[in-house]
Amino acid sequence: MKIINFSETDSVINRYLAEIRDADYQKNRLLFRNNITRIGEMMAYEMSKTLTYEEREVTTPLGTARIRLPQDSIVLSTIFRAGLPLHAGFLNVFDHADNGFVSAYRKYTDEAHTEVGIEVEYLATPNLDGKTLIIADPMLATGGSIEMGYRAFLTKGMPHRVDIACVLATPEGLEHVKKTMPDDITTVWCAAIDERLNEHKYIIPGLGDAGDLCFGEKL
Numbered sequence: 001m002k003i004i005n006f007s008e009t010d011s012v013i014n015r016y017l018a019e020i021r022d023a024d025y026q027k028n029r030l031l032f033r034n035n036i037t038r039i040g041e042m043m044a045y046e047m048s049k050t051l052t053y054e055e056r057e058v059t060t061p062l063g064t065a066r067i068r069l070p071q072d073s074i075v076l077s078t079i080f081r082a083g084l085p086l087h088a089g090f091l092n093v094f095d096h097a098d099n100g101f102v103s104a105y106r107k108y109t110d111e112a113h114t115e116v117g118i119e120v121e122y123l124a125t126p127n128l129d130g131k132t133l134i135i136a137d138p139m140l141a142t143g144g145s146i147e148m149g150y151r152a153f154l155t156k157g158m159p160h161r162v163d164i165a166c167v168l169a170t171p172e173g174l175e176h177v178k179k180t181m182p183d184d185i186t187t188v189w190c191a192a193i194d195e196r197l198n199e200h201k202y203i204i205p206g207l208g209d210a211g212d213l214c215f216g217e218k219l
């Protein structure tokens with residue numbers, strides 16, 4: 001499994017990330033979502049450099065231009081809810097992509113709120129055989145949601161490449177992905193890798209609950 005950690009390179013992604021971690025900045029949901037979208041756009045641009053390109057001809061009003069174009073069949077997928085703004089950023093860049101959606105949400109399974117289970121309720125995806133599957137989800141905490149989302153997508157075909165795009169990852173989440181997803185075809189792209197999970201399985205220092213910060217608390 002490959003890991004691309006954008007915080008190892010100085011770029012404006014760090015500025016967007018610093019802002020969405022900031023508790024004051026988080027009070028404006030529009031700005032919070034917009035920064036996640038911008039991170040998605042920049043990750044997608046970097047990812048575009050790793051696709052497979054072939055030369056094609058384009059007819060202009062005055063002649064013919066030759067240009068190398070990406071040939072991958074991308075399925076751009078996301079996990080409801082928090083994945084939506086990151087997905088929107090990717091879709092701004094990979095505007096020709098087909099799209100897949102799965103719902104997977106964390107639910108505590110004990111009274112002390114120290115164990116989380118993942119509930120999957122909804123799946124909508126094209127066939128994934130031979131496709132480049134991008135899964136955009138801003139938080140890779142325990143890795144349970146990505147695993148369950150991936151398993152749901154797998155019921156609809158076997159991709160030839162899997163790219164997981166997140167804003168924050170944890171060592172535990174990365175280890176979980178390594179154990180549960182195909183090592184040779186999987187790359188995790190993240191804006192940063194944070195220290196650890198707390199006892200409630202939240203990322204520390206993290207940014208809080210990404211879904212709630214984007215869309216408000218849910219019951």
Ligand SMILES: O=P(O)(O)OC[C@H]1O[C@H](OP(=O)(O)OP(=O)(O)O)[C@H](O)[C@@H]1O
Pocket residue numbers: 079080081082083104105106107116118137138139140141142143144145146173201209210211212
């Ligand atoms: O790696 P994990 O431990 O599974 O945690 C990560 C998940 O947590 C968030 O979703 P959440 O369950 O909060 O749902 P939401 O998007 O509706 O807020 C986030 O969007 C991930 O899907």
Ligand SMILES: O=c1cc[nH]c(=O)[nH]1
Pocket residue numbers: 082139141201202203204206207208209210211
């Ligand atoms: O810190 C975390 C962990 C999981 N999901 C979130 O939104 N935040």
Ligand SMILES: [Mg+2]
Pocket residue numbers: 082209210211212
């Ligand atoms: Mg949430």
